[in-house]
Amino acid sequence: MSTLSPNAKGYILTLSCPNRPGIVAAISQTLYEAGANITEAQQYDDVGSGSFFMRIMFDIVKGKTTEAEVRVLVDAMAGQFGMDYRLNCQSYRPKVVIMVSKFDHCLVDLLYRWRIGELPIDPVGIIANHPEETYKDIDFYGIPFHHLPITKETKVEQEARILSVVDQSGADLVVLARYMQILSNDMAAALSGRCINIHHSFLPGFKGARPYHQAYERGVKLIGATAHYVTRDLDEGPIIEQDVERISHADSPDDLIRKGRDIERRVLARAVRYHIEMRTIMNGNKTIVFVS
Template structure:
């Protein structure tokens, strides 16, 4: 079996300008860094350039500090914001959940088997139902009940726990609460939500039953970043499956949950692999 070393990851964005690709790739070659994978995109609407590179240093004395000192003058010339991610970095991902366990189960399985290169330091819920699942994985579980009156206090507790456990990313794995504008501001750009996507749009209680009543022909899911627009943040991934007249409401729910699982997994994977760039209200996603 061929053993492939995990790469360093370089990501950057800047205003569109002649020579953006060259300034990065030329530096990589001059610094003795072998490029394994490269993606770039120039958005003609926003006039911004995005690039992601996986590379293997050929110099055993390679250091991130030296890389930064040598590349920064070139980045400054292009107004470039850039980041370097170490191969061994494992993002700390906090999970928020309510009662539905399909997404949480899937993420914990992928974490346990190494499919998701993350640490899960804490699980937070407004219900006690999934505590045993968290304990089986030896992950701290916090039950924080919420009412309309206690919502500000409960959300403040969540933010304190995220800080306490040094969470880099927050995943709403079917956390069935509408976040306040204050909470959305706290999590802006560092929280991913998953929800069903049914056409036509069925909102409120029992959406799959509503869809069945209308003879829906496809179910889907959308994973997006959290912002103050309810379920309308910048989209990372979407999934879809066709269904037909033989699917009863329970079948639609089961199929929808399958799509939610894989859609959320891909969104988290793209995020932690630095494949997602925020581009105003949209995203640039360099899928693998």
């Protein structure tokens, strides 16, 4: 994030549209008319799909153009180019629901980063399919905890309760912090574009259960983790972030799991940060990630 003058209000605009000449000029002219000062701009032309993507950070001196006026100007310009866009204030803090199963390392890491101010989110709920006693050593800092157990027979009801928590809390983002349950197609569709999962494998390899044991049996020399948006296809959603770590023949499955947990924490935290800073834009089954 850029450092703002106390007399300015900062915004982030992301957009995608069919590529054609004049897009950048139109954006620049629109923001000029709004009295904006562009502080950062990144763009990408996807030749394969013929699409254009852009992320712009800008600020406007307080007391000049209002946010409502900025939105009117941007909306008019977007209509001319058939743009899908998002416009948020830089100070915007999304409300987040975190879902977890037995392993709590990603949950603890997210809460720590939030608590020290590193991750600008407002956690509004923690959902677990294990009882609260499972996490007795974790301080939830007053965040509402929801124990929603699941069985094959109660899956539909349990997912309906999850969506109720998400809706009632006003959550903008759902983070599956090692939530070890497969979401139904209806659930994945309901959370499309606003649900991030951490997979304890370097996708597309070693999907499904016990990936570190799969990796051990194959004698791999690199293990990794993948954060991706959730879609109807299991572990096939657009990838946001990945990382790897080198291992050797001397590492046991327990060593791989231990090292993998470290990778999972940092990959998930980076993916959540990229999302809330509006650095990610969907591009079919891929993502455009503008990293500074």
